[in-house]
Amino acid sequence: MIVRxxxxxxxxxxxxxxxxxxxxxxxxxxxxxxxxxxxxxxCLDEMWSLVRERxxxxxxxxxxxxxLIIPPSDLTLEETRALFSEQGLIxxxxxxxxxx
Amino acid sequence: xxxxxxxxxxxMKAKFSKLLDKSEDPNETLDYSYEQQLVLxxxxxxxxxxxxxxxxxxQLQTSQFEQSLVKLETQAREALSAGREDxxxxxxxxxxxxxxxxRGLDEQVQGLEAQQQKLITSERQLxxxxxxxxxEKEVIKAQYSAAEAQVRIGEAATGIGEQMAxxxxxxxxxxxxxxxxQARAGAMDELIASGTLEDFTSDKxxxxxxxxxxxxxxxxxxxxxxxxxxxxxxxxxxxxxx
Numbered sequence: 001m002i003v004r005x006x007x008x009x010x011x012x013x014x015x016x017x018x019x020x021x022x023x024x025x026x027x028x029x030x031x032x033x034x035x036x037x038x039x040x041x042x043c044l045d046e047m048w049s050l051v052r053e054r055x056x057x058x059x060x061x062x063x064x065x066x067x068l069i070i071p072p073s074d075l076t077l078e079e080t081r082a083l084f085s086e087q088g089l090i091x092x093x094x095x096x097x098x099x100x
Numbered sequence: 101x102x103x104x105x106x107x108x109x110x111x112m113k114a115k116f117s118k119l120l121d122k123s124e125d126p127n128e129t130l131d132y133s134y135e136q137q138l139v140l141x142x143x144x145x146x147x148x149x150x151x152x153x154x155x156x157x158x159q160l161q162t163s164q165f166e167q168s169l170v171k172l173e174t175q176a177r178e179a180l181s182a183g184r185e186d187x188x189x190x191x192x193x194x195x196x197x198x199x200x201x202x203r204g205l206d207e208q209v210q211g212l213e214a215q216q217q218k219l220i221t222s223e224r225q226l227x228x229x230x231x232x233x234x235x236e237k238e239v240i241k242a243q244y245s246a247a248e249a250q251v252r253i254g255e256a257a258t259g260i261g262e263q264m265a266x267x268x269x270x271x272x273x274x275x276x277x278x279x280x281x282q283a284r285a286g287a288m289d290e291l292i293a294s295g296t297l298e299d300f301t302s303d304k305x306x307x308x309x310x311x312x313x314x315x316x317x318x319x320x321x322x323x324x325x326x327x328x329x330x331x332x333x334x335x336x337x338x339x340x341x342x
Contacts, residue, residue, distance in 0.1 A: 060225045
């Protein structure tokens with residue numbers, strides 16, 4: 001499975017790692033629902049370290065899409081929520097070529 | 101996957117699938133996507149330049165504040181040796197204020213430094229992926245029928261679309277951060293201009309003026325003493341001359 005750490009890059013992880021990520025992901029989701037930013041950040045940080053330690057980073061030029069995307073832990077609760085909203089935290093892609 | 105990772109993945113993919121629906125001609129989709137990638141690459145380069153500019157501004161302010169610390173320490177010493185503890189206290193109070201400003205600036209510079217590194221990483225990854233996409237695009241155009249091409253485009257475009265969404269977010273965050281910082285610096289300028297805050301870094305502060313007065317006063321005193329000494333030798337002469 002390919003996992004993207006947002007703002008850092010893509011990593012290839014094995015199944016054992018994935019199982020652990022899945023558990024942390026559930027806790028992260030619960031923390032978000034409870035507005036528990038400390039717990040959310042702790043879960044995300046653990047997921048990041050796990051992927052960094054156990055995963056193999058893909059080459060920059062690799063065009064494979066990721067199976068999973070892990071948000072960074074330095075977002076606020078509101079930002080993390082906005083990341084998943086309709087408008088999104090992620091800006092729309094540029095639609096016109098700007099002059100210059 | 102209903103957790104955070106799954107949601108993030110869905111949102112990122114949705115962002116890019118919007119673009120893919122734009123054209124039925126695969127070649128057009130490819131070229132349009134490539135153009136967008138280049139625009140985004142320009143944006144991220146501009147983002148890096150903006151961060152560097154903001155960082156330089158903060159570093160300049162930092163060095164002004166550091167000079168100001170040295171100066172205030174010297175002034176406090178001068179004031180004390182002139183027996184003006186009130187002035188020395190004022191100088192030290194100002195020094196404390198400047199020190200806390202400095203700590204804030206340091207944190208901001210470090211924050212910008214981290215953002216800059218992230219943007220540079222993002223730029224490097226985007227740039228490599230754009231190059232790979234460009235080759236892939238030509239292969240697709242040359243070798244596949246329209247129907248096959250749609251599938252291949254889907255694969256290549258999703259991969260780079262994800263990177264574009266990621267880079268886009270990085271640019272947005274840096275933009276918010278630098279705008280926030282500039283607004284704060286602007287507000288500080290206004291406070292200084294309105295006299296609410298004294299400009300620690302201007303050449304003449306109230307403290308400077310008082311210390312100057314003090315030193316000119318002591319110079320006057322010593323001149324006076326010298327003259328008195330000279331005159332004390334022959335006051336009668338003065339009377340004679342009149």
